[in-house]
Amino acid sequence: MKHVSGYTNSARFRALEDLQKDSADLCLIYCGWEYCEPGHRYGPNMRTTYVLHIIRSGRGTLEIHNQKYELTAGDAFLLCPDVEAWYEADWEDPWSYMWVGFTGYRAQEYAGHAGFTKRTPIRKVNCGKELNSYIDGILEAHQLSYTDELKRNGYLMLFFATLMEDYKKIVPAIANQHSYPGSVYVKHAMEYIAYHYREKIKINELADYIGVNRSYLTSSFKKAIGCSPQEYLVNLRMEKAREMLRNTGMQINAVAAAVGYQDQLAFSKIFKQHFGTSPKAYREMGEELQLVSEKGKYTSKKM
Structure with a gap:
C-alpha cells in the first residue's frame, strides 16, 4: 500500500497536497495558492487539520461560528480541526489566497503565538510578501526526498516565525506567551x-x-x-x-x-x-x- 501525495502546477492554481507527517511538533500536510473564479465556494465542511489562509488580493466572505466576515487583501483566517466553516470568493472582485495545512502536537501552540485561536480566527497580517515567498519555496521543494523534506520544514518554520514577529508588532501584550496566570x-x-x-x-x-x-x-x-x-x-x-x-x-x-x-x-x-x-x-x-x-x-x- 502506498500513500499518494499530489503536486498541481498551473497558471491559476498551485498546490502540494496530502504529505506524510514528517515532524512530531509541527507537520506540513498541504499548501498552495489560487486565483479563485468569481463566486468560488468551499464548504461548509469541517477540517481534520489546521488550515491557515492569507488573502493576497480581491475580496470574499467567510462564515464561521455562525458569523459572517467580509475579508479582503491582507486578512488571514485560521480553520481549526472539527470547526465547521465555509468561504466564498466575491463575484466582482474574487480573491486570490494562499494556504498552509498543518498538524502536530504543538500546532495549536504555534498558531496561538502567531495570533490565531479557535475564538479569534481572523487577523490582519503585514508580511504577506515574505509568507508568499516561503510557500513558493515549499512548492518548489515538492519531491518526496529527504533533502526536499528538510527544505519544506525549514520554510514552514520561517513562515511561522515571520507570522509571530508580525503579531508581536501589532499586539505585543497579547502576543507575550506569559500574558495570563498559569x-x-x-x-x-x-x-x-x-x-x-x-x-x-x-x-x-x-x-x-x-x-x-x-x-x-x-x-x-x-x-x-x-x-x-x-x-x-x-x-x-x-x-x-x-x-x-x-x-x-x-x-x-x-x-x-x-x-x-x-x-x-x-x-x-x-x-x-x-x-x-x-x-x-x-x-x-x-x-x-x-x-x-x-x-x-x-x-x-x-x-
Missing part, C-alpha cells in the same frame, strides 16, 4: 513531559513537581494549547512513535517501550486510534507523488 506552569510542564515522556508520568505527580494542583494545571493547559496534560503526553508519544516507525528499523515492541509503553498491545491500540492504522501497517506504507497540471486532476487515494 502559562508559566504550562511551559514547565511541557518541558518536563518533553524530557520524560519515555517514563511513567502521573499527572498528579507532575502537578506536585511544578507546585500546583492537578485541576489548575489541567485548566491552564486547556487554555494554553486546547488539551489536557494527559492528552498532550499521549499526542507527543504517538508522534514520536510515528517518527521512529518511519525513520528507524526498531522492532515495534522497542518503539513502544521507547515512548513509555511496556505493553505492545496497548501501544498498538492507541496508535491505531490516532492514525487509523496499526504500527506495522504504517511502517509498510510506501509513498508516491502524483504530478498533474490542472486543478481537480489529483485525487487522494491509497495504491
Whole structure:
C-alpha cells in the first residue's frame, strides 16, 4: 500500500497536497495558492487539520461560528480541526489566497503565538510578501526526498516565525506567551513531559513537581494549547512513535517501550486510534507523488 501525495502546477492554481507527517511538533500536510473564479465556494465542511489562509488580493466572505466576515487583501483566517466553516470568493472582485495545512502536537501552540485561536480566527497580517515567498519555496521543494523534506520544514518554520514577529508588532501584550496566570506552569510542564515522556508520568505527580494542583494545571493547559496534560503526553508519544516507525528499523515492541509503553498491545491500540492504522501497517506504507497540471486532476487515494 502506498500513500499518494499530489503536486498541481498551473497558471491559476498551485498546490502540494496530502504529505506524510514528517515532524512530531509541527507537520506540513498541504499548501498552495489560487486565483479563485468569481463566486468560488468551499464548504461548509469541517477540517481534520489546521488550515491557515492569507488573502493576497480581491475580496470574499467567510462564515464561521455562525458569523459572517467580509475579508479582503491582507486578512488571514485560521480553520481549526472539527470547526465547521465555509468561504466564498466575491463575484466582482474574487480573491486570490494562499494556504498552509498543518498538524502536530504543538500546532495549536504555534498558531496561538502567531495570533490565531479557535475564538479569534481572523487577523490582519503585514508580511504577506515574505509568507508568499516561503510557500513558493515549499512548492518548489515538492519531491518526496529527504533533502526536499528538510527544505519544506525549514520554510514552514520561517513562515511561522515571520507570522509571530508580525503579531508581536501589532499586539505585543497579547502576543507575550506569559500574558495570563498559569502559562508559566504550562511551559514547565511541557518541558518536563518533553524530557520524560519515555517514563511513567502521573499527572498528579507532575502537578506536585511544578507546585500546583492537578485541576489548575489541567485548566491552564486547556487554555494554553486546547488539551489536557494527559492528552498532550499521549499526542507527543504517538508522534514520536510515528517518527521512529518511519525513520528507524526498531522492532515495534522497542518503539513502544521507547515512548513509555511496556505493553505492545496497548501501544498498538492507541496508535491505531490516532492514525487509523496499526504500527506495522504504517511502517509498510510506501509513498508516491502524483504530478498533474490542472486543478481537480489529483485525487487522494491509497495504491
